[in-house]
Amino acid sequence: MSHSDTIVAQATPPGRGGVGILRISGAKAAEVAQAVLGKLPKPRYADYLPFTDADGSVLDQGIALWFPGPNSFTGEDVLELQGHGGPVILDLLLKRIVALPGLRIAQPGEFSERAFLNDKLDLAQAEAIADLIDASSEQAARSAVNSLQGAFSLRINALVEALTHLRIYVEAAIDFPDEEIDFLSDGKIEAQLNVVIGDLDGVRAEARQGSLLREGMKVVIAGRPNAGKSSLLNALAGREAAIVTDIAGTTRDVLREHIHIDGMPLHIIDTAGLREASDEVERIGIERAWQEIEQADRVLFMVDGTTTDATEAAAIWPDFVARLPEALPITVVRNKADMTGEVLGLTEVNGHSLIRLSARTGEGVEALRDHLKQSMGFAGNMEGGFLARRRHLQALELAATHLQQGKHQLLGAWAGELLAEELRLAQQALSEITGEFTSDDLLGRIFSSFCIGK
Numbered sequence: 001m002s003h004s005d006t007i008v009a010q011a012t013p014p015g016r017g018g019v020g021i022l023r024i025s026g027a028k029a030a031e032v033a034q035a036v037l038g039k040l041p042k043p044r045y046a047d048y049l050p051f052t053d054a055d056g057s058v059l060d061q062g063i064a065l066w067f068p069g070p071n072s073f074t075g076e077d078v079l080e081l082q083g084h085g086g087p088v089i090l091d092l093l094l095k096r097i098v099a100l101p102g103l104r105i106a107q108p109g110e111f112s113e114r115a116f117l118n119d120k121l122d123l124a125q126a127e128a129i130a131d132l133i134d135a136s137s138e139q140a141a142r143s144a145v146n147s148l149q150g151a152f153s154l155r156i157n158a159l160v161e162a163l164t165h166l167r168i169y170v171e172a173a174i175d176f177p178d179e180e181i182d183f184l185s186d187g188k189i190e191a192q193l194n195v196v197i198g199d200l201d202g203v204r205a206e207a208r209q210g211s212l213l214r215e216g217m218k219v220v221i222a223g224r225p226n227a228g229k230s231s232l233l234n235a236l237a238g239r240e241a242a243i244v245t246d247i248a249g250t251t252r253d254v255l256r257e258h259i260h261i262d263g264m265p266l267h268i269i270d271t272a273g274l275r276e277a278s279d280e281v282e283r284i285g286i287e288r289a290w291q292e293i294e295q296a297d298r299v300l301f302m303v304d305g306t307t308t309d310a311t312e313a314a315a316i317w318p319d320f321v322a323r324l325p326e327a328l329p330i331t332v333v334r335n336k337a338d339m340t341g342e343v344l345g346l347t348e349v350n351g352h353s354l355i356r357l358s359a360r361t362g363e364g365v366e367a368l369r370d371h372l373k374q375s376m377g378f379a380g381n382m383e384g385g386f387l388a389r390r391r392h393l394q395a396l397e398l399a400a401t402h403l404q405q406g407k408h409q410l411l412g413a414w415a416g417e418l419l420a421e422e423l424r425l426a427q428q429a430l431s432e433i434t435g436e437f438t439s440d441d442l443l444g445r446i447f448s449s450f451c452i453g454k
Contacts, residue, residue: 003117006032007106008097010090017085019062022093025111028102029077033066035100036081036093041066051081053096060089074111075118109447116435116447123435124153124392126447131214131387139263140213143387152210152386155203156433159399162196163427167420174416189419190410197403204396210388216258216265217376220292221333222320223302225272228335231359232302233257233270236369254288261369264376269296290323298329298375300368305336305356331371335359346371395429402426 006026012019024032033040035054041047041064050061062083072078083089097103112129115121121129128147135141146152169189221229237257255270271289293299301320324330331353337344338358345367346355355371357364406422409415 003114006103007110008032008094008103009106009111010094011080012085014087016087020083020085020087020090022081022083022090022097023106023111024079024081024097024103025072025074025076025106025114026102027077028100029079032097032100032103033064033079036096037064043068051083051093051096053092054099059092059096060084070118070120073120074114075120076114107448113447122150122153124156124433125150126435127389128152128387131389136216136258136265137213137260137263140265140387143210143213143385147210147386152207152388152392153434155206155386156430159196159200159203160427160430160436162192162199163423163430166192166196167423167427170416170420170423174420190407193403193407193410197400197407200396200400200403204393204400206385207388207392207396210386211390211393212264212376213385214387214389216267217297217372218267218269218295219298219300219372220269220271220289220296221300221302222271222289222293223333224304227302227304228359229270229302230255232300232333232335232365233268235359235362235365236266236268254285254292261373264373266372294323294325294328296328298331298372299324300331300333303332303334305334305340305342329353329375331355331368331375333357333368338363392433395432399426399429402429 004027006024006028008022008024011021011023030040036051037047037049038052039049041049043066045065047064047066048061049064050058051064053059060083062081065080065082067073067078067080069076069078081093083093094105098105109130112121112126116123116126125148128144132141132144132148135144166189169192173189221232223229233255237259254272257268257270259266259268269292271292272285301317321330332349332355334342334354334356336358337356338361342356344356344364346353348354353371353375355364355368357368359365402422402425406419406426409418409422
């Protein structure tokens, strides 16, 4: 595979539709136009033409659009053929084009990759194309558009520019040590560094919000059998997603529901009741429950508020907590408040959030929704926000670490050379987000996750 090849792919989803689009990009796109259309259309004008086979017979007729490079999406010559959306018609037209010399089917994401390589998009903008297509909510879609238009990149570029100026100042202090003013100790570098750290912290907070919008929060409901886990899943989902009975151990496998709370996607997972398994099927279900619990962003530990046995939930609590990842947050949900008459709402008990509700009647469930949203630091108003991926968060965290280490070098040892190196590493980490400093392997992983034709 070479980036100098001319590529073609269907740009519309597979299956039947009113319109089907084929996209061609590369040096031989003009030759495709001459072969299939009989002429080169006027640039950026819609031309209604027949699409012909090699023997001159008409395969279809539709709109042809010609975008000469570099003024195109990929930066190369681009031809788009918009015909009827039948899969047979599109397949015939695709075979006709691929049979021409120098043409091949595009790899997933290759059009966007070429746009990135030709400086039409940076890497964060290119990723936003896939995120826009995969958006699961209105807020996620709007934030993806903001990223595509450069909102995220603008923030990153501002940080990189600030670090460039700071590095110049530090390098000057290193290169001219005999100047009357000690640049490293006069407070100016520290002040500038603090400003950059503060700005980076702001971007990190926004990126965490963007990551929540894109990936959602995984919430696992766990606890003893018959605590009301499946009833809570149904209450949160707003439908009968799980079977609810009085028989302990009804849920044997993992049940998943995808919901939204004010635009924040949540992956709610109901699991088998935790106890000593009575048979092999239940044992497998409990083991799967633990697998989900250990990978959760938050666990809802369900307790039956009506039980007269004080050891019912406590019996598994120590082992339950001991097996969890250290930083995994737990919310204890005391269920069946409609039967106990307990006061609904959220409190803190022994360092854990405790919420009283009734999954059966829905009382207190809205308070749980608010708690889940607030516990993840999700702000409902994301106007002007952007989406972020895990690699973005990792790069931002790495940059923050290097800046803090650089500040330590500045204040602790006045070590200008070490400070300069930490600033360089922070700048490099940020540049990985927009693709100014990115390995070929990472590019391959990113663009291979795109749709073919994008």
